[in-house]
Amino acid sequence: MDNLLFGDNQFFGVNHMSEEKARAQSIRFQNIEAVYEVLDSAYDEGIRTFMCTTHDRVEEICNHTRANRDRYRDFLFYPCMPYAHKYANAATEDGILSAITRFMPGGIINAAIRGGTSLATKDIDGIVTLLIDSEMKMFHGLKTPVIFLQNVVTDLLLGLGMKKAFRIFADHIRTRYGAEPGFITMNMPMLLDVLEDVGVENPIVCANINKIGFRMCGGIDAYEQALRDRKFRAIAMSVFASGAIPPKEAISWVCSQPNIHSIVFGASSRSNIHSTKQIVDSLWSQRQVQPASHNAGAV
């Protein structure tokens, strides 16, 4: 994994600080060319990994990348699925099971043939893999070396205790896509226990890791301890805590933590991308990566 990954929140009106800012970003990035321009800036700064949700508009970005293979030769996608609001809004409108079948590949007929069996056998295995395949379609022909389970789903399954789903996800991502499974969570210490329990070894886990402990459930001490003692590969997100921590201070703190393999960040301008890249490059050598976890399956 590269030390810096580019996120997509800014493109889709996700801003944890302000609804006004979120709307301004939605308006600005309505034109997909504006998205390409920012992605190009990141790419030209040497940030080659785009960690993105399976939002409908990401499909346009995928098409653009496929159509310009020479320009984006080293471009990697880290898909994060599912785009939860798509399901949540559908569940409010149609109920949970109808919402799930709505997003099954090939529409209702295919879902009845493949998913019908799943529903009848009460086995979540079939449903999970069907939904993964449906979400992955847009990335056809692109490089997706790490595929993530989005935090709302990870944390819902974690809370419910549906541990087996993590293993199904991990196995399917490995066998079907030849990729590494990743998990996004707001409850990192608890998730690490469960992943170990179901035999997902040395997992890639993306979590809020920031100096003020914002959305780090279990507490900042438990996070620090996990980073020190557990065998996993951490990706830090929300390192600026939605702008609450100044960039240099934020990155400096993250780089001082052990076992951070990557930082994912979002930005809307070339100057922001450039300055974040510069700060990370200058501080990255300070960070400590556990040799044991680093050697076991670096991506």
Next chain:
Amino acid sequence: MIRIAVVGLGKMGLSHLSMIRVHPDVQLVGVCDTSKYMLDALGKNTGIPTFTDYETLLQKATPEAVIIATPSRFHGDLVRTSIEHGLHVFCEKPFCLNWSESMSLASLADRKGLVNQVGYHYRFVGAFQEVKRLLEAGAIGTVTHVLAEAYGPVVLRPKGMSWRSKKEEGGGCLYDYAAHPVNLVNWFFGLPDSVGGSVMTSIFSKDTDDEVCGTIRYADGPSVQLSVNWSDESYRKMSTKITLWGTAGRIYADRQECQVFLRDTAQVPRGYTKGWNTRYTTDLTEPVWFYVRGEEYSAQLDYFVRGIASGKKANVNSFASAAETDHVLAMILDDAQSSAALAVPVNHRGKSALFGR
């Protein structure tokens, strides 16, 4: 450990279940739903005891407390049964479709000394809690007007199969969406004296409303304008917001932030200055033990658990407070229906404008 059961495994029930199951002071003793598929999927993969019948759950799982997240029309009976069995109850919003039933359940629960709470989670959002603190401190003087809004993308086409699209089951924009800003207004100002100019419009739904607007009046308080629409695709997810104008300033709040303008005449609270002030969710949000989709959902359940553990009587989201909201929703519904009956049909009005002169 407090023995808790969850009834109703829809969107809200699953979300509550995931948080309460891992609460450090809670033992989850059973779940109940009519969907065998959902129960089997859960039971088989988690080992949680499952029941299709609530009475059976009560007998076999012997919970001390219950979280009820069924479609709204079942709330009343389930809550009554639970209270009669001596259970502390957390019920999803809206509380009851008939507000006099809400009142009677509120007094029943209080008489029995049981913790009773309704899931109006916005009262646990840091920014709205800040509004409450500012109002209690008199920061913006006398509040004269309020704009209470909620928008989101739920019904975007003429379709929909869940109970939320059925009026008789407590579906519709009024009960699902408008209940939230109305509940915040109740929290800040109590029960209003009257409502007027209520309009409930169907945009896409056949059987129910997609848009609600109207005025809520306090004889000795502000006028409140309500504007709610759950067919608004310009929002990524539900957004509830409140704007308050006072003699000494103005407050705007949504889930993310609280913006406050204080005039020279304002009594400035500690940490604030005259002019513009902004408090963000990062400043206002307390950490929670587990996060699924917002600290407020976790915080309200923790509050319920702590209420049981401590035997504390004060309750920010009691049945009685939710009954106020049910009452206002009923007032809006009545007002909208009687206004609609008096209104001149749109077609007729159109004709007279074109041809009647």
